[in-house]
């Protein structure tokens with residue numbers, strides 16, 4: 001298979017996994033409105049996947065979903081490939097909140113931000129409205145980390161972590177040519193790949209010496225970097241952006257190393273961190289995320305968490321595969337069945353289509369070394385302990401074909 005075909009196959013697989021067709025929900029019985037509802041806060045992939053799984057188990061308990069946004073169902077990973085596919089933000093949404101309410105037999109309340117939670121009384125508040133819950137699920141996602149910038153041009157710095165944010169960004173990009181991206185991690189690299197192929201001029205500033213520095217060994221990072229550089233991306237490694245000032249209709253960014261980059265706008269992509277606002281409202285135990293056990297139970301009775309906001313038995317993973325596994329398990333727990341997550345090996349496909357990447361990162365505290373075979377573009381790297389256990393892998397180019405074989409041999413995240 002040619003590299004371009006592999007890239008297409010990788011992209012299609014991602015889309016296929018995420019935009020599952022609507023499940024066969026057991027013929028909807030009458031909702032028993034006398035029962036206390038299950039309330040899910042969040043209509044991202046975690047909230048909606050959970051609601052779909054829950055309705056497969058239980059078609060009678062009232063289900064209320066609350067969201068701070070417009071509640072459209074969309075596949076967030078598609079956001080960072082939408083320029084190259086010439087997809088407008090509205091085309092990324094698969095269903096409106098009203099469609100989802102019908103499908104799920106749920107009461108979905110959009111632009112409804114939860115402001116208070118009382119775990120003792122099992123009630124929460126959205127402004128002046130009080131909602132009682134039988135079981136509460138927090139699927140409130142993560143927030144973009146803000147780069148510590150000074151200057152008078154900060155209104156021209158964008159960050160994107162949802163469809164409304166992406167709509168704002170796409171609208172602002174009309175007529176723009178030259179974009180400065182802060183960060184060469186997963187999201188920054190995907191945007192660089194997407195926008196360079198759509199006719200933008202792209203500069204990327206990254207403090208680490210490589211792209212995807214926390215995910216890939218050096219040789220694999222070089223393969224990605226070279227492919228993006230050949231397409232025209234200009235990298236500035238080992239430094240950070242300190243100031244962004246207005247300059248005509250665009251900006252002037254001053255880096256810590258003294259250099260200056262002129263651009264039309266800035267996209268900041270330095271990562272996300274769990275949104276712990278609701279956890280602190282309900283006084284839940286937190287670490288980097290909301291702490292849960294393998295049944296997705298938090299430290300408070302009848303409150304559960306999943307998705308980007310949850311640290312599940314020590315694992316904080318900002319990916320779709322873990323939230324789908326969590327949704328399947330939690331739907332059973334909410335239906336009074338015993339169930340626990342068992343995270344297996346969950347490789348991530350990085351959508352740098354100019355150099356496709358599949359990576360299964362080793363656990364944070366892993367002790368081992370990368371063993372790498374490469375010919376420049378095609379890199380096969382395995383992360384192995386001194387006892388010979390395979391804890392992770394990173395593949396680029398044609399080597400991405402080895403994904404399934406290596407997945408089968410890699411130690412699962414949870415034993």
Ligand SMILES: Cc1cc2nc3c(=O)[nH]c(=O)nc-3n(C[C@H](O)[C@H](O)[C@H](O)COP(=O)(O)OP(=O)(O)OC[C@H]3O[C@@H](n4cnc5c(N)ncnc54)[C@H](O)[C@@H]3O)c2cc1C
Pocket residue numbers: 014041042043044045046047066067068069076077078079080112113114115139140141142160161162187275277278306307308309317318319320321323348349350351
């Ligand atoms: C550009 C991009 C590309 C990505 N690509 C991939 C990929 O290729 N593969 C992969 O596995 N992962 C990818 N990810 C990560 C993946 O998309 C996320 O892990 C996943 O979408 C998180 O879903 P979530 O439902 O937990 O959070 P979110 O989608 O952030 O949803 C949070 C929800 O909570 C609501 N909310 C928050 N606070 C409140 C409140 N107080 N009251 C009411 N509602 C509230 C919000 O309105 C929203 O509905 C990507 C992420 C981005 C940004």
